[in-house]
Amino acid sequence: MTFTKPWVKGHTQESPRPQPASSYESSDHDEKAPHDLRTSSSSNEEVVNKEVQxxxxxxxxxxxxxxxxxxxxxxxxxxxxxxxxxxxxxxxxxxxxxxxxxxxxxxxxxxxxxxxxxxxxxxxxxxxxxxxxxxxxxxxxxxxxxxxxxxxxxxxxxxxxxxxxxxxxxxxxxxxxxxxxxxxxxxxxxxxxxxxxxxxxxxxxxxxxxxxxxxxxxxxxxxxxxxxxxxxxxxxxxxxxxxxxxxxxxxxxxxxxxxxxxRNSGRTWTQSLIFYYHEFDLLGLLILVAGFTLFLLPFGIASYQSSKWSTPSIITMIILGGCLLLSFPFYEKYISRQSFVPxxxxxxxxxxxxxxxxxxxxxxxxxxxxxxxxxxxxxxxxxxxxxxxxxxxxxxxxxxxxxxxxxxxxxxxxxxxxxxxxxxxxxxxxxxxxxxxxxxxxxxxxxxxxxxxxxxxxxxxxxxxxxxxxxxxxxxxxxxxxxxxxxxxxxxxxxxxxxxxxxxxxxxxxxxxxxxxxxxxxxxxxxxxxxxxxxxxxxxxxxxxxxxxxxxxxxxxxxxxxxxxxxxxxxxxxxxxxxxxxxxxxxxxxx
CATH class of the missing domain: 1.20.1250.20 (MFS general substrate transporter like domains)
Known part of the structure; x- marks a missing residue:
């Protein structure tokens, strides 16, 4: 189960590039059939934005x-x-x-x-x-x-x-x-x-x-x-x-x-693997998951250790996890070729x-x-x-x-x-x-x-x-x-x-x-x-x-x-x- 921009009256969210009016969603009273919607324009670009993925x-x-x-x-x-x-x-x-x-x-x-x-x-x-x-x-x-x-x-x-x-x-x-x-x-x-x-x-x-x-x-x-x-x-x-x-x-x-x-990318298998490695930012994903896991897991397992919170492995996990989390934004900004979020x-x-x-x-x-x-x-x-x-x-x-x-x-x-x-x-x-x-x-x-x-x-x-x-x-x-x-x-x-x-x-x-x-x-x-x-x-x-x-x-x-x-x-x-x-x-x- 499952558990959001300045306050501007009448604000409208603009699309990434200008679009013809007919390409937007139908209004409450627009009952035009999909076929008519597609053929009413001069090209398919009014329906499909060619610039997106x-x-x-x-x-x-x-x-x-x-x-x-x-x-x-x-x-x-x-x-x-x-x-x-x-x-x-x-x-x-x-x-x-x-x-x-x-x-x-x-x-x-x-x-x-x-x-x-x-x-x-x-x-x-x-x-x-x-x-x-x-x-x-x-x-x-x-x-x-x-x-x-x-x-x-x-x-x-x-x-x-x-x-x-x-x-x-x-x-x-x-x-x-x-x-x-x-x-x-x-x-x-x-x-x-x-x-x-x-x-x-x-x-x-x-x-x-x-x-x-x-x-x-x-x-x-x-x-x-x-x-x-x-x-x-x-x-x-x-x-x-x-x-x-x-x-x-x-x-x-x-x-x-x-x-x-x-689309024909023209890439070889090796080039495709390298491309998707960067496209999905696998190293950034690993840093983020490992950072949160190492930082949060000790809170649940510390009581099972003989020395509780003073156990070296618990201290190491918290420090290493914290360092990974702090390094993630720097990695995304300065090293990663493709960030997850604009x-x-x-x-x-x-x-x-x-x-x-x-x-x-x-x-x-x-x-x-x-x-x-x-x-x-x-x-x-x-x-x-x-x-x-x-x-x-x-x-x-x-x-x-x-x-x-x-x-x-x-x-x-x-x-x-x-x-x-x-x-x-x-x-x-x-x-x-x-x-x-x-x-x-x-x-x-x-x-x-x-x-x-x-x-x-x-x-x-x-x-x-x-x-x-x-x-x-x-x-x-x-x-x-x-x-x-x-x-x-x-x-x-x-x-x-x-x-x-x-x-x-x-x-x-x-x-x-x-x-x-x-x-x-x-x-x-x-x-x-x-x-x-x-x-x-x-x-x-x-x-x-x-x-x-x-x-x-x-x-x-x-x-x-x-x-x-x-x-x-x-x-x-x-x-x-x-x-x-x-x-x-x-x-x-x-x-």
């Missing part, structure tokens, strides 16, 4: 070829993909504590996800380059393959190391699939209606919020968690194949009608503000959410399915509310006021968790907090996406969405690192303090396995000690989650209050 040209050509029927079919297939992905995510996330517990590594949940979240976030930049250079269908097919590979590895893993490696493949592919589909929806919608289109993509969570946890419990009770992953190794590629075929057919049609001309976007305050808002939101979310289902099962004695229902209030609430926010953006043509109004609600919801996520508090108050956070989160996610896209031209939409994903990935990793550090340095300590004398020797075993924690009967001295320790850890997690969103006031304040009605980006048949 080939993948963007293909996207513009395909947009001009959509008929109403084929576009409806495409969106129905996209909805089906999002539905299956959300169902699969709901099932596997509810089973993840049992996967790590089966290896006696329950506390390693965030550590197994820190690297995967970083890599999945940062790799959106080369993925953006891939779909801009090669095309949207090719990029989508690659991400489907990576997702399937990760699911296969998770279904067959026999240790936490293999599971962690599988998480990297899975999250790079899973988040990549959503990203490519977001770019496609941006290609086929006006900026004014794009919030509605993006809100549409979250609607499957309304249904899978209930179906996913129930299915997870059935897998756990009547089969194994392995089959929960294994089933989707077949379902996911089967559902995605029709969409890949439809995309591919439209690209071939564009080539046949001459809207996209094949410098003008990196200095745009709307883009910067949207990215920092996304990072802040994800840091806060993963501080309070990471051990939430475990907390509900241990402290409130809920089943897997019921714990999933409560935890998924955020998903269903934000999915529902994002539609309301999209309508408000469509009616007012503004988004900044919505972002500013959501931050106090976010602070209220997360702040109340400090008090109510306590073993003595009724579950209904926890649910109330979830609703507040869901409405605020749904608002901020939609508005930050619209803000960053409104600040860019069409040729840069894929790049700015990738940049936003980098910050969400980093925010997720930071949140996971913080939650992992708090959890590992709190729970075991207080288990050893609260457990009865005869059970203190079992503290490490209890700490390492959710299954073991649930084996103690409710009301027993051991279970009461576990519940008290959970209460202390959860309170600290919620305090961390409350402090972070205060920064969002500054980040949203940086957004330009753009009138989306005046922004013209895409061409052809659009929503």
């Amino acid at each position: 080939e993948g963007v040209q293909k996207a513009e050509a395909v947009t001009a070829l959509w008929t109403t029927g084929s576009l409806v079919i495409a969106y129905l297939l996209i909805f089906l993909v999002f539905f299956v992905n959300s169902l699969q995510q709901q099932i596997t996330q509810n089973l993840t504590p049992y996967v790590t517990s089966s290896f006696s590594k329950h506390a390693l949940i965030p550590i197994t996800q820190v690297v995967s979240s970083l890599i999945s976030g940062v790799t959106k930049l080369p993925l953006a380059k891939l779909i801009d250079v090669w095309g949207r269908p090719q990029g989508f097919a690659v991400t489907v393959g990576l997702t399937t590979m990760g699911l296969v590895m998770m279904a067959g893993c026999n240790n936490v190391q293999t599971y962690a490696a599988a998480q990297v493949f899975y999250w790079v592919g899973f988040n990549g699939m959503s990203y490519v589909l977001d770019v496609f929806m941006a290609d086929t919608s006006s900026i004014r209606n794009r919030a509605l289109v993006f809100a549409f993509s979250t609607c499957p969570y309304i249904a899978t919020t209930f179906a996913g946890p129930s299915a997870a419990q059935r897998f756990y009770q009547h089969s194994t968690w392995r089959w929960a992953f294994g089933a989707f190794t077949i379902i996911t590629p089967a559902i995605c194949l029709p969409l890949i075929v439809l995309f591919g057919m439209k690209q071939r049609q564009a080539k046949k009608e001459g809207l996209v001309q094949p 410098f003008s976007l990196l200095t745009d305050r709307t883009v910067i503000g949207a990215c920092l808002t996304a990072a802040t939101l994800f840091v806060s979310f993963y501080c309070w959410d990471q051990y939430f289902t475990s907390y509900l099962q241990v402290v409130h004695n809920l089943s897997i399915s019921n714990a999933g229902y409560v935890a998924n209030i955020y998903s269903i609430g934000s999915a529902f509310w994002s539609v309301v926010v999209a309508v408000l953006i469509r009616l007012t043509n503004r988004f900044k006021w919505l972002g500013l109004s959501a931050i106090p609600l976010m602070l209220l919801g997360v702040g109340l968790l400090i008090h109510f996520r306590d073993p003595a508090s009724p579950i209904c108050y926890v649910i109330m907090c979830q609703i507040f956070i869901a409405f605020a989160g749904g608002t901020l996610v939609i508005t930050q996406e619209i803000a960053i896209m409104a600040a860019a031209s069409h040729k840069d939409v894929a790049v700015v969405l990738a940049l936003l994903s980098v910050f969400t990935g980093v925010g997720q990793a930071v949140g996971l690192s913080i939650s992992g550090a708090i959890w590992t340095n709190t729970l075991l300590k207080y288990l050893e303090l609260y457990l009865p004398e005869g059970s203190k020797a079992q503290a490490a075993t209890i700490y390492a396995s959710l299954t073991t924690q649930l084996e103690y009967a409710v009301g027993s001295p051991e279970r009461d000690a576990i519940v008290r320790a959970y209460g202390v850890a959860q309170r600290r997690l919620c305090i961390a989650a409350t402090v972070v969103p205060i920064l969002a006031f500054v980040w949203v304040g940086m957004w330009r209050d753009i009138n989306v009605k005046n922004v013209k980006q895409v061409k052809g048949r659009v929503l």
